[in-house]
Amino acid sequence: MSLNDVVISGMSGRFPLSDTTDELAKNLFDGTDMITGDDTRWPIGIYSTMKYNQGLVVLSKLNDLNLNDICPRMGKIMDCNRFDSSFFGLMEQMVDEIDPQARMLLEITYEAIADAGINPQELRGSQTGVYVGVSIYAMTDGYPEDIQPDLRSSLQSAMLQTTANTKTFYASRISYVYDFKGPSMIVDTACSAGLSAMTLAMNDMRLGHIDNAVVCGTHMLFEPFIYQFQQELNICSPRGVAAVLDREADGFVKGESVCCVFLQRRHNARRIYATVLSSRMNIDGNKTVGMYFPSAEAQEELMVKSYSEVNVDPLALTYFEAHCTGTKAGDPQELKAIYNAYCKRPGRTEPLPL
Structure with a gap:
């Protein structure tokens, strides 16, 4: 343990049926099903007349599913329309156009810093970096129909809508509002x-480039066709059921989240949720099975490097938070990597809970 260790000192977020991290924890401990099949995103049966029973597809066989429709079951953030623009010093005219995710990112950043016992005003002008993980889908929005036919005469509206909704500015807007001087970027690795x-x-943090870091992850789904094509490809389950580690697995079920953690060095932290010992990433590179098929070997290599560089005994691990996509390709490859890295290689004799 060192005073320069990087620790998580604050956190906040919005989750399905949960407006705070405490509500999320309670729902998890209570076994609450946070996957809902309502019409808060788009009308149920938008592409067909398939019958749903409270959002759950009623099927006798998996093959009975009409893949032209969208199963509405997903984890949705329920309250995404409220925002106090004056609190953050933003123009009301622009705020009306800002993506709900961008608005919530400003809110949870404030909450995470306050959760760390710090007044966000104290960090103005500081070397605080902002890193936002987000998946960007191509061509989901386009120009709004009311301005597309006569774009030149609607240039101001087009500019406001384009700049307000561009995901590139998710991180920059946080740095602007809070006057952070460190790196500010979005990261898209799916x-x-x-x-x-x-x-x-x-x-x-390790290189000493910044003193604090705001790390966010966000994903909300407002475009029905994204869920449609992902269900058709069995990336997402067309049944709305995440059959993880099951032979009936046919994809995962989407769950929305806008969340944030605040990183500090141990000697500056007023509270500590966890110490971040290691964080690494890699990619499979070229392989004969194609770009999209996961590689157990690459995952195993990353796991071993992650615990080896900080001298952590893999046998000391008592719980593993797995990705587990609920797909026939992803789950077996990930389990193989976990087994090899944390069980077979070190000679584990006790079960490792996932």
């Missing part, structure tokens, strides 16, 4: 975007 953002923040 499912791993949030942890990739954490790795970049950790690297800058």
